[in-house]
Amino acid sequence: xxxxxxxxxxxxxxxxxxxxxxxxxxxxxxxxxxxxxxxxxxxxxxxxxxxxxxxxxxxxxxxxxxxxxxxxxxxxxxxxxxxxxxxxxxxxxxxxxxxxxxxxxxxxxxxxxxxxxxxxxxxxxxxxxxxxxxxxxxxxxxxxxxxxxxxxxxxxxxxxxxxxxxxxxxxxxxxxxxxxxxxxxxxxxxxxxxxxxxxxxxxxxxxxxxxxxxxxxxxxxxxxxxxxxxxxxxxxxxxxxxxxxx
Amino acid sequence: xxxxxxxxxxxxxxxxxxxxxxxxxxxxxxxxxxxxxxxxxxxxxxxxxxxxxxxxxxxxxxxxxxxxxxxxxxxxxxxxxxxxxxxxxxxxxxxxxxxxxxxxxxxxxxxxxxxxxxxxxxxxxxxxxxxxxxxxxxxxxxxxxxxxxxxxxxxxxxxxxxxxxxxxxxxxxxxxxxxxxxxxxxxxxxxxxxxxxxxxxxxxxxxxxxxxxxxxxxxxxxxxxxxxxxxxxxxxxxxxxxxxxxxxxxxxxxxxxxxxxxxxxxxxxxxx
Numbered sequence: 001x002x003x004x005x006x007x008x009x010x011x012x013x014x015x016x017x018x019x020x021x022x023x024x025x026x027x028x029x030x031x032x033x034x035x036x037x038x039x040x041x042x043x044x045x046x047x048x049x050x051x052x053x054x055x056x057x058x059x060x061x062x063x064x065x066x067x068x069x070x071x072x073x074x075x076x077x078x079x080x081x082x083x084x085x086x087x088x089x090x091x092x093x094x095x096x097x098x099x100x101x102x103x104x105x106x107x108x109x110x111x112x113x114x115x116x117x118x119x120x121x122x123x124x125x126x127x128x129x130x131x132x133x134x135x136x137x138x139x140x141x142x143x144x145x146x147x148x149x150x151x152x153x154x155x156x157x158x159x160x161x162x163x164x165x166x167x168x169x170x171x172x173x174x175x176x177x178x179x180x181x182x183x184x185x186x187x188x189x190x191x192x193x194x195x196x197x198x199x200x201x202x203x204x205x206x207x208x209x210x211x212x213x214x215x216x217x218x219x220x221x222x223x224x225x226x227x228x229x230x231x232x233x234x235x236x237x238x239x240x241x242x243x244x245x246x
Numbered sequence: 247x248x249x250x251x252x253x254x255x256x257x258x259x260x261x262x263x264x265x266x267x268x269x270x271x272x273x274x275x276x277x278x279x280x281x282x283x284x285x286x287x288x289x290x291x292x293x294x295x296x297x298x299x300x301x302x303x304x305x306x307x308x309x310x311x312x313x314x315x316x317x318x319x320x321x322x323x324x325x326x327x328x329x330x331x332x333x334x335x336x337x338x339x340x341x342x343x344x345x346x347x348x349x350x351x352x353x354x355x356x357x358x359x360x361x362x363x364x365x366x367x368x369x370x371x372x373x374x375x376x377x378x379x380x381x382x383x384x385x386x387x388x389x390x391x392x393x394x395x396x397x398x399x400x401x402x403x404x405x406x407x408x409x410x411x412x413x414x415x416x417x418x419x420x421x422x423x424x425x426x427x428x429x430x431x432x433x434x435x436x437x438x439x440x441x442x443x444x445x446x447x448x449x450x451x452x453x454x455x456x457x458x459x460x461x462x463x464x465x466x467x468x469x470x471x472x473x474x475x476x477x478x479x480x481x482x483x484x485x486x487x488x489x490x491x492x493x494x495x496x497x498x499x500x501x502x503x504x505x506x507x508x509x510x511x512x513x514x515x516x517x518x
Contacts, residue, residue, distance in 0.1 A: 055416060074419035085411035088418075090435045090512045100421040102431070110427035142515040160421060 005031040012061030020231035034197045036211030043217045043232040045200045079162030083169040086153035097124040100159040147178035167199035214238045293482040301482035325468040332391025340399035348407025365397030387459040394455040395448040406440040439513040442506040
């Protein structure tokens, strides 16, 4: 198998009983690209993201990540930040960021100890510093503002250096000022780490200011007699002129 | 003119209003007791303060003439032991089955219908079966408390596990967690405060089953003593015992609440 780096979506269909959600979706995302997915509500953007997470399986077609089919369940190769419920409310900020290393480093106890923990703590603190959360190290998520919670979610997802970072309207609930600060942070992190990012958003200006690619989903055909007959597909695939890293 | 719902009592008013019902109840008892004793000096139905005090001294601080035991403490220990063992086994069942049916689809498919049906069995209706199969000793009473409160706790915990947002479970998987690690680091810590709440809510039923079982077949215990004293119309013993049971239940509830607040500070931070 030729290992093409990046994400490749090949003729993917998603059908629920009596409802076609997505049809003929094709997308090639080379390594290092920042793809923003836009479209009206109910056009299947979130379903698409759920397929990329392996929470749902396409009814037809295949999705390849670095040349290999997606595993049938969520794995550490794909990180995610949701709009809400992205961080663990019962853990302090630092423990939230450590969690990925805890899980992958301690199979049975799910918690690192001793020297391994000290090394992990160093990594976690560096990352917290990068997202500006080091002063909030020992707080619980409920004590943070919405923007800080999303920065925490981002740091938590980046800890394991996922090959693909999925963002589901991560800034949808934030006020404009916080939002633009988050955009700057995300851009920096993306440039530094040369990751592939796919972000679902309903905010067009956000899509164009962050993405190197903007992909629009919509329904091309609508049958008024049978609203569920046709699904949405990629209607626009726009390259934004900005240097792709990597 | 402010609406009734917007009138807030001051601190002093709160204390005054809070103590008033207690004061009224005690006063009503004292007056009725006084009236009955004025009519009949040897009335047993509403004993006065002196009679209550001497009963407390007799039961709690004087060795029993036949056995040499301090009956109140022997009864308290016997009852608390049964209650504690019953609640502990119910809690363990709730943790196992609640987390299992809430999180793991195969476990849910296997046990959820069974638990739903079993939880509808009136526990008191199976008490004779327990007495027949486990004898009249400790085991049948503990089992009664367990099967009395466990189904509720299992279903409550299962619902709480179910309420954990899918996003969190997906997120844990993207951080590389196995099922076991998700149970250990995500599900258990999140449902423990709810488990303590479930135990607190189960305290009432647990005491009910305990006292019922002791009333029917026991040789010691708070419920046993209350029902034994009924034969002698010994209200002077029954009333302090009831007050003592109430006090114990109240303190257990408060203690569990304090443990919960102290152990899970994240659960009581107001959302912002």
